[in-house]
Amino acid sequence: MDQTELLNRCRQGDELAWEMLVRQQQGRVCAMIYSYLGDREETLDVAQEIFVRLYRKLDQCADAARFGPWLATIVRHACLDHLRLRKARPPRQDIPAAEMTSLAASGPTPEEQWYRTSRQRLVHRALQDLSEINREVILLKDIQGLPLEQVASVLEVPLGTVKSRVSRARIELARAIIALGGGPGGDGEATVPGAAS
């Protein structure tokens, strides 16, 4: 279905169109939020809030072609607000360090089950070690596949900054993965790209 038509139907109050838009965008929205927050429950809560906000603000996005970056901007602001709130409030519960070891599960956590492969889980953990700007560049450019101009617009930084960051961010991510044991000797396969040609 054409995105412009879908958005128009949503604006007119068509519940079926809205349901389709939610189903279409929920995976992307949750993936973005999870990259910022790293917590499953918080991700679902914030995602709900974002969809409620989206429902109210749909009229503000007149151009369907701009819908992706517009939604990414809403998600980013919501996540940054949430992180600010999280910093300001105390931890949800205090568990003595001795009890923490007994609580730890041996298998993948529910969060980790969101990612299908062990490599994706490794990438997610490595992303948390990156600087904020590099993580956002990777998230928007390489994961969400936004063009550089739209990445710059969402991050509210000059285009040149994004261009110079893209390669550096990837290298930083690769190094973080290697530091976590995901290099050629670990989880990754030892094939150099382009080696065959």
Add this chain to the structure above:
Amino acid sequence: MTRLPDSDDRREDLVRSILDRTSGPACSRCLEMLPRLARDDLAGLDRTLVQAHLEHCDQCRAVAVVLGWLQGELPAMATIDPGEEFTTAVLTRTARLPSRAAAAGRLTGGAGLMDRLGNWWERQLRRPLFVWQVAYVLTVILVMLTTLPGAPLHGVPEQVRTSVQTAYVGVPLTEQVMQAADRRVKNLAGLMIDSTWGRLHRELVLRRANTIRVRGGLDDHMSRLWSDFHQGRSGQAVLQFVAIGRDLKRLWRAWWHPDLPFPEQVPERRPS
């Protein structure tokens, strides 16, 4: 027994020592080009040079390997499945919001206006500054009501200040309040004798009569509290304060449960 380095190792050491003394290691230059190699966007001499460097540099080779598989993994992380429960929760929440229907013209007239007003109010409540702005506006209104000449409460702060600075004059406070309320209700009841106001007036008169003794005691204790407080008798003031609490309890009981025995009739427990 130490193993002698083989010829490859020796050659590599030689290259490194030459690079260290001349241009420095080429890793940073290689890392600059690795993302392009991973995207298969590097050709010609650059590609040959980078691949030659990778053959001899374990660290750069590890980065190149990871960059290679990241090309496939990163786009696959663009979506995650939050589950059907999430979709249902979102649709349930947004179903309660009629703003889309109102905007589309489904809700018109009074319903649409109320809907828009409701949405506006909800938006205001969510704003962090809203509480401060309300406090500011209320302060301005209060100042205007009490300071502007001709304002309804003009001079009231001055009267309050004077009464606080001087002593408590012993005015039966509760009786004043009751009389003011009575006058208002009586006026309204005069307009609508048999209506709700009339019944309310009769009820008020009955309850006033029922609580007259308790209110007398309350006024007396408040007067004594004020006087003890001004004369610095803190111990006595505390006792009066406790007595006021007891009076308020009795007043509550006598006001809302007029059919129960009068509070004074209940024998008080005395310490043996």
